[in-house]
Amino acid sequence: MVHSAFTAPVVNADPYASRPWMASLFAPGQFLSARLRDRGPLQEDGLRDLASGLAQALRDIHRTGLVHRDLKPSNALLTEDRPCVVDFGVARAVDGNCTDPHW
Structure with missing residues (x-):
């Protein structure tokens, strides 16, 4: 449901499976946590x-009615x-429901 240049697109999911799963498009990069650990604080422009x-x-x-619930470095x-x-493994709809199996 989320279409943004700033999120990894979900390509498929089954939140109702016995073991719910989700697959997102691969985006090459470094996690913020690793970047901060390796090189310290960001400079003003990067921040x-x-x-x-x-x-x-x-x-x-x-805007899609979801809350990420686990945004961290x-x-x-x-x-x-x-x-x-x-x-988005712990994301939830704001109303607590997920009616679209491909969220």
């Missing part, structure tokens, strides 16, 4: 780009040209 990209991702996620991927929110 501004990260904040802007995450805000846009959250806007796009919330290990779920923010820094790709070559933008941050990308990944791991």
Whole structure:
């Protein structure tokens, strides 16, 4: 349901399977947690780009009626040209329901 330049597109899912699963498109990059561990804090421009990209991702996620529920540095991927929110494994619809099996 989420269509954003700042999220990893889900290509298939079965949240109703005995072991629910989800597959997203591969996006090459480094997780924010690893970037901070390896190179320390972001410089001002990088921090501004990260904040802007995450805000846009959250806007796009919330517009669909979902809440990510687990946004943290290990779920923010820094790709070559933008941050990308990944791991929607604990996302929930705002109303608590998921009626689309391919969310």
